[in-house]
Amino acid sequence: DARVTQTPRHKVTEMGQEVTMRCQPILGHNTVFWYRQTMMQGLELLAYFRNRAPLDDSGMPKDRFSAEMPDATLATLKIQPSEPRDSAVYFCASGLGTGNSNQPQHFGDGTRLSIL
Amino acid sequence: AQSVTQPDIHITVSEGASLELRCNYSYGATPYLFWYVQSPGQGLQLLLKYFSGDTLVQGIKGFEAEFKRSQSSFNLRKPSVHWSDAAEYFCAVGAMGYQKVTFGTGTKLQVIP
Numbered sequence: 001d002a003r004v005t006q007t008p009r010h011k012v013t014e015m016g017q018e019v020t021m022r023c024q025p026i027l028g029h030n031t032v033f034w035y036r037q038t039m040m041q042g043l044e045l046l047a048y049f050r051n052r053a054p055l056d057d058s059g060m061p062k063d064r065f066s067a068e069m070p071d072a073t074l075a076t077l078k079i080q081p082s083e084p085r086d087s088a089v090y091f092c093a094s095g096l097g098t099g100n101s102n103q104p105q106h107f108g109d110g111t112r113l114s115i116l
Numbered sequence: 117a118q119s120v121t122q123p124d125i126h127i128t129v130s131e132g133a134s135l136e137l138r139c140n141y142s143y144g145a146t147p148y149l150f151w152y153v154q155s156p157g158q159g160l161q162l163l164l165k166y167f168s169g170d171t172l173v174q175g176i177k178g179f180e181a182e183f184k185r186s187q188s189s190f191n192l193r194k195p196s197v198h199w200s201d202a203a204e205y206f207c208a209v210g211a212m213g214y215q216k217v218t219f220g221t222g223t224k225l226q227v228i229p
Contacts, residue, residue: 004159033216042219042221042222043160043206043219043222045216045218048216055216056216091159091160093159093160104150104162104165105160105162105217106162107152107159107160107161108159109157109158109159110158110159
């Protein structure tokens with residue numbers, strides 16, 4: 001089965017360090033999402049891309065977070081500088097989006113991030 | 117704006133008993149509705165989806181859900197729960213033409229022997 005691949009699976013780092021999380025969407029999918037999951041806030045949409053172009057990043061703290069798709073097979077989410085409150089599980093999901101349909105999203109297994 | 121409410125944070129059922137997880141949505145037009153399941157340490161897995169047509173949809177692992185427009189609900193059901201069904205379940209709603217969906221806060225299911 002095709003899967004969304006996220007790396008690393010776990011990351012522990014100190015406050016102030018740069019963190020980069022990577023996502024390889026399912027081949028052929030043209031839409032990529034980044035979510036953050038915490039106990040307090042649940043699942044939050046940070047940003048999403050279609051055909052590598054950002055469609056919505058309103059859920060993302062702009063001062064320290066950035067999301068890009070250098071190519072169709074790689075999406076990145078960066079935090080610089082990181083803070084303890086960024087500790088969470090970050091999920092990437094991908095899907096095939098067309099104008100008049102909503103195909104379901106397929107999720108990766110997440111990156112569990114701990115900022116000390 | 118679209119929204120999803122899952123009124124039950126935590127549900128406990130006995131193995132073999134029936135299950136119903138509630139989901140209410142708010143959306144002005146015909147919604148696209150999904151149920152996902154998340155096991156510990158893993159991402160969300162799609163159980164089933166409703167786009168149009170038959171209001172009773174079948175999913176994987178023996179789950180089904182019924183879309184009731186009059187009640188703005190999309191409840192998930194399973195006739196006989198297995199211990200392996202213990203997980204967290206998320207309902208989600210999306211708009212036609214977009215893949216952006218809004219997730220509910222989840223219902224954690226515990227299955228006891």
